[in-house]
Amino acid sequence: MIKIENLNKHFSKHKVLNEINLHFSAGECVALIGPNGSGKTTLIKSILALVTVEKGEIHVQNENIRNQSDYRSKIGYMPQINRFPEHMSVQQLFKMMKSIRKDVTDYDLSLYEAFNIDSMRKKKLGILSGGMRQKVSAALAFLFKPEILILDEPTAGLDPVSNEILKKKLKEAIEKENKLVLITSHILNDLDDIADRVVYLMDGSLYFDKQMTDLKEETSESRLNKIIASILNTENHYV
Numbered sequence: 001m002i003k004i005e006n007l008n009k010h011f012s013k014h015k016v017l018n019e020i021n022l023h024f025s026a027g028e029c030v031a032l033i034g035p036n037g038s039g040k041t042t043l044i045k046s047i048l049a050l051v052t053v054e055k056g057e058i059h060v061q062n063e064n065i066r067n068q069s070d071y072r073s074k075i076g077y078m079p080q081i082n083r084f085p086e087h088m089s090v091q092q093l094f095k096m097m098k099s100i101r102k103d104v105t106d107y108d109l110s111l112y113e114a115f116n117i118d119s120m121r122k123k124k125l126g127i128l129s130g131g132m133r134q135k136v137s138a139a140l141a142f143l144f145k146p147e148i149l150i151l152d153e154p155t156a157g158l159d160p161v162s163n164e165i166l167k168k169k170l171k172e173a174i175e176k177e178n179k180l181v182l183i184t185s186h187i188l189n190d191l192d193d194i195a196d197r198v199v200y201l202m203d204g205s206l207y208f209d210k211q212m213t214d215l216k217e218e219t220s221e222s223r224l225n226k227i228i229a230s231i232l233n234t235e236n237h238y239v
């Protein structure tokens with residue numbers, strides 16, 4: 001579904017992604033993790049062509065994304081920080097998004113309803129709380145029923161009930177609808193229930209890429225935070 005080959009990215013002289021090769025398939029939930037500044041968001045932005053890459057190729061559903069933009073309609077993206085137009089209301093934002101995607105008439109409103117976004121539809125986007133913004137952002141990512149979901153820190157700021165609603169929705173998307181989900185989070189507990197593969201970036205390089213079942217077996221741990229601690233404390237490099 002997504003194939004990344006020899007991807008390199010610099011910001012001026014600073015090398016942020018170094019020879020990344022990855023292949024993601026439908027029905028997978030990939031946890032993209034690593035320390036602050038390791039290149040997770042830059043990798044996501046490369047897939048979305050929100051940054052230009054100097055070297056390497058990315059294919060989304062067999063289509064090379066270089067100089068393309070139509071493929072983005074297949075991706076529901078929840079950015080780490082969503083810069084909404086401050087003076088627009090929630091209602092106006094959804095209306096505007098629907099008007100941009102005239103090709104879609106059948107919407108997924110399940111998160112809109114589960115998060116009760118209707119109750120805040122008149123609020124201006126500029127005054128939404130952090131958690132409210134996350135809810136709006138998550139509902140928008142699912143709205144057009146994309147085949148691929150890319151979520152950058154989706155649970156940050158969500159209350160526990162909303163967190164569970166989002167995780168249940170993601171599980172359904174992966175297990176019942178065979179969607180590809182790429183998710184970053186520093187809250188590793190949030191990934192335990194949903195991730196079946198872990199891609200760990202370190203200083204812009206792939207440190208390891210392993211199935212969750214293999215990681216559990218190798219470390220004899222069941223929780224992702226313990227798994228990562230175990231790996232980082234051993235001499236093995238898991239590359």
Ligand SMILES: Nc1ncnc2c1ncn2[C@@H]1O[C@H](COP(=O)(O)OP(=O)(O)OP(=O)(O)O)[C@@H](O)[C@H]1O
Pocket residue numbers: 011016034035036037038039040041042043
């Ligand atoms: N537009 C930019 N211009 C210059 N440097 C940038 C830019 N965007 C990101 N960087 C740098 O690239 C590196 C990787 O940043 P990135 O946001 O991809 O990391 P991350 O792994 O997502 O981090 P975090 O966990 O803190 O969200 C950092 O050193 C960051 O300062």
